[in-house]
Amino acid sequence: MSISIGRSPSSTAILPKVCDWRCSSRSTSTPFHQIPRTFVGVRMSAGSASSPIGANLSNELDAVSGFSEIVPDTVVFDDFERHASCRFPPTAATVSSSLLLGICSLPDTKFKSAIETALAASECFGLENSSERLSCFLDRALVNVGAELVRSVPGRVSTEVDARLAYDTQVIIHKVNQLLKLYSQLEVSPQRLLFKIPSTWQGIEASRLLEFEGIQTHLTFVYSFSQAAAAAQAGASVIQIFVGRIRDWARNHSGDSEIDAASKSGEDPGLALVEKTYNYIHKYGHKSKLMAAAVRNKQDIFNLLGIDYIIVPVKILESLKDSVTYPEEKYSYFRRLSPGSARVYNFTEGELMKWDQRSFASAMGPAAEELLAAGLEGYVNQARRVEEFFGKIWPPPNV
Numbered sequence: 001m002s003i004s005i006g007r008s009p010s011s012t013a014i015l016p017k018v019c020d021w022r023c024s025s026r027s028t029s030t031p032f033h034q035i036p037r038t039f040v041g042v043r044m045s046a047g048s049a050s051s052p053i054g055a056n057l058s059n060e061l062d063a064v065s066g067f068s069e070i071v072p073d074t075v076v077f078d079d080f081e082r083h084a085s086c087r088f089p090p091t092a093a094t095v096s097s098s099l100l101l102g103i104c105s106l107p108d109t110k111f112k113s114a115i116e117t118a119l120a121a122s123e124c125f126g127l128e129n130s131s132e133r134l135s136c137f138l139d140r141a142l143v144n145v146g147a148e149l150v151r152s153v154p155g156r157v158s159t160e161v162d163a164r165l166a167y168d169t170q171v172i173i174h175k176v177n178q179l180l181k182l183y184s185q186l187e188v189s190p191q192r193l194l195f196k197i198p199s200t201w202q203g204i205e206a207s208r209l210l211e212f213e214g215i216q217t218h219l220t221f222v223y224s225f226s227q228a229a230a231a232a233q234a235g236a237s238v239i240q241i242f243v244g245r246i247r248d249w250a251r252n253h254s255g256d257s258e259i260d261a262a263s264k265s266g267e268d269p270g271l272a273l274v275e276k277t278y279n280y281i282h283k284y285g286h287k288s289k290l291m292a293a294a295v296r297n298k299q300d301i302f303n304l305l306g307i308d309y310i311i312v313p314v315k316i317l318e319s320l321k322d323s324v325t326y327p328e329e330k331y332s333y334f335r336r337l338s339p340g341s342a343r344v345y346n347f348t349e350g351e352l353m354k355w356d357q358r359s360f361a362s363a364m365g366p367a368a369e370e371l372l373a374a375g376l377e378g379y380v381n382q383a384r385r386v387e388e389f390f391g392k393i394w395p396p397p398n399v
Contacts, residue, residue, distance in 0.1 A: 060298070061320035063333040067305040071291075072317045087321065092155025094196065095146040097138070097382035103145065104389060114144035119394050134387040137394065138162075139175075141386075143182040150192050158194040158218050163379035166198040172206035176215060194218040194237060198376055199227045201357045208234035221375040223249075224258060224368035228277040230355040232286040241277065242371070243270035243304075244294035249367045256367040269367075270294075271303050275337060278307060280351075282342035306337030 064070060071092075103111045118124075118140035127133040142159055149157045159179055165171045176195045183193060195210070196218045197203040204227070207217040216237040222228050223246055231239045247270045250259045262272040278290050291309040295301055298320060304310050312320075353359055364372075 058324055059321055060323040060333075061317065064301055064305060064310075064320065067333070067335050068307050069309045070301075070317065070320075071309050071311045073293075073311050073313050087318075092153050092157065093149040094158040094160065095142050095149060096160035096196075097142075097379070097386045100138075100141055100145065100386050101382065101389065110148055111145050114148050115141045118144050119390060125395060130391070131387075134390055135162075137390045138383065138386055139178060139182060141390075143179055143186065146193070147183065147186040147188050150188050156192055156194050156216075158196045160196045160379070161198075162383055163198055163376045164383065166200045166376055167202050169202040169205045169209070172197060172203060173209055176206070176210055180215065190215065196220055198379070199231055199239075199372070200376075201230070201360050204230050204234050204236070204360075207231065207236045211235040211237065221372050222277075223273075223371045224364050225273060225276055225280075225351065226355060226360050226363035227368060227372075228273065229280055229351065230360055232277070232281050232284075232288045233355060235286070236288050238291055238309075239277065239281075239288050240291045240293055241270070241274050242294040243268075243274060243292050243300060244296045245371055246270035246273060246367065247296070249371060253367065256365040258365050259367050268303075271300070274304060274307060276345075276347075276351075278337045279342040279345035280347065282339045283345060283347075302333070303336055305333065306335040 061070065100115060103109070103115060106112060118137055121136070121140045124133055124136035124140060127136060146157050146159050161172060161175055161179075165175055176197075179195070180190060180193070183190070194216050197207055197220070199219045199222045204219060207219055210217050211234065218238040218240065219227075219231045219234075219236045220240045222231060222239055222241045228239055228241065246259070247268055250256075250263060250269045254260060258273075259269040262269040274290065274292050280286070281288050281290060289308040291311065292300075292304050292307055293311040295304070295310060295312060295316070298316055301310055301312065301316070301320070
């Protein structure tokens with residue numbers, strides 16, 4: 001994303017997201033990404049016009065790219081150089097446990113070499129406690145691969161923070177500082193990095209303290225307005241909302257007041273949360289950039305135009321690219337989200353509170369609680385799998 005983020009996120013493929021937001025057909029600015037899947041960010045400047053784009057555009061991708069940065073969600077199976085000629089060249093990335101697992105399943109690449117180098121780190125294998133040793137290897141592997149990604153893409157690289165730490169603010173901060181120190185040893189500038197943290201209250205508080213120190217954070221697993229507003233108040237660099245996951249939950253459940261209210265008024269609950277969050281950020285001057293993930297179809301994208309970043313599955317991206325059509329023939333491309341519309345959006349008194357842990361917890365709702373728990377469980381399982389794998393192959397032959 002010329003995103004002031006690296007192309008992040010929060011959203012997982014055969015080779016777990018290797019690059020989160022990195023394919024950009026015309027990259028000019030720092031993109032945001034998420035790794036397990038290679039999020040290619042199709043770089044475009046967010047348009048400010050509210051009227052349809054001119055009829056001289058050749059396809060729908062060009063049209064939507066005038067309003068939001070499109071971040072292709074794809075997978076990188078080998079060195080980026082082999083993908084330099086792809087339709088959506090990588091521009092940013094995310095490094096995660098699932099990415100490490102994917103890399104380990106590949107033939108020799110510079111990324112696999114980065115993992116092998118981590119397993120040879122003397123400061124790790126000198127630790128007597130096996131769990132501490134494996135955690136050290138995991139940190140080293142994330143940073144070594146992240147450093148390779150920084151050298152491979154022009155945008156930012158987002159590094160996943162261990163989800164097992166999600167409910168301890170100080171431990172999250174300590175972990176981020178450890179990762180930053182390792183990146184510094186590899187001469188990677190903090191300006192090229194984002195740290196992807198789950199949106200628990202403790203994660204949001206960690207984001208606030210880290211951002212105060214100039215460390216950029218990417219808050220993921222946002223499924224409620226209380227999470228989104230608290231993240232904005234914390235000054236998170238990027239806030240990621242999973243539109244489709246919220247919709248999926250709403251189709252199969254009831255009893256969440258926030259989702260039920262959106263459904264009753266005829267709104268899609270995932271899109272409604274994005275709209276409310278965007279308007280909150282812009283009406284009250286928060287610095288956060290907003291990213292939508294888990295979009296299911298082209299209409300979702302049309303309804304999100306104006307948001308900072310949209311992570312788009314490659315199948316949908318290809319459909320947009322191949323749709324040669326003019327606004328008057330099929331669609332009109334309007335900016336649905338804008339600072340102007342944010343100024344006239346009305347919030348309730350309860351939505352404008354200064355969030356604290358108690359009000360945050362009481363406002364979460366069953367949808368956010370269940371979806372957050374499921375996301376954390378997935379991340380924790382991936383981290384454990386990596387450590388188990390490292391435990392089986394360590395020490396490498398050259399150690």
